[in-house]
Amino acid sequence: MRTTIKMIAERAGVSIGTVDRVLHDRPYVKAEVRERVLRVMEELDYHPNRMASALATSGTPRKLALVQPEWEEGFVRDEMDAGTARFLEEYRDYNVSLDIRNYPSGDEAECLRLLNEAVENGAQAVALCASGTEEIRRALERLSERGVPVATFNSDVPGGRRICYVGEDGHRAGRVAGEIASCFLSRGDAFLVIYADPKYTAHKARVDGFLERLAERGIPEENGVIAATHRDYRKTAETVESALAAHPNLRMVYMANPSVPACAEVLRSRGLAEKVHILSHDCGPEIQELLKSGEVDFTIGQDLAYQPYQALSVLFEALMGQRPDRDTYVTACPILNSESI
Structure with a gap:
């Protein structure tokens, strides 16, 4: 290498x-x-590398763009911001500027507008976190034809013309979650799966992997309720309430999106925190407290800060003529509980 x-x-x-x-x-x-x-x-x-040395000494400006959802205040935003800050610090001597554009989560039209606007304003490469829709794929096609490299992070765009993806292998992480859940569920138990949006590739991959592994362990998908709550606290709480009312045999909630506190609050208010297990992703302060209290049994981590950092680093190298040495940079998915945080 x-x-x-x-x-x-x-x-x-x-x-x-x-x-x-x-x-x-x-x-x-x-x-x-x-x-x-x-x-x-x-x-x-x-x-x-002669090209890198020439770039460093010539003062040639390089303009990158980062297009991502408006992360909710808290752990995810802090980690993403830390990764971006690390990139800017490490590359500060290379005359690099970064145009950061945030769109409302789930607003594909605004994402596309900001993506196009960033390029029209001079971005030579783009780090992108977006849904994996046909419209986004077509946008990547157009940028590729214009010679603007795109690296996706956190959620990939399957079939899109990007130079690499940096983030979790959602399908694998979902299978890990399914293996854990199978230890708590019997064939007659019901389970609830909550994720953000079927268009958001990372969360959809988690759900697919989760259901796949449960089926292999003899727990059919028919036992489950699958709901997309778009990271909305109130909608998540209502979904948990409805599932409990419809399925008295509910034993597991798999939270593939960040609205874990909403789920925990409902179970706590119903006195079901010890009866219904919660399995989640990431390990911010709120999740850590829920792990310590026993309200979340396990969570599956990922290195969020690495994702924008590595995507931007790869793009910088690409602008110097060095293509990435792999298609995907996958983060680890450690299993965490109250004793390992």
């Missing part, structure tokens, strides 16, 4: 900017740090 400046920075424990200053013999680098970076370069048999 080709050695990159980012690999050197990670191994030496410094920023990409520091590696760049060492490469070009610039000041403001401590002697011991310079020596450590040079040693790592030698260990990795690194030979400076």
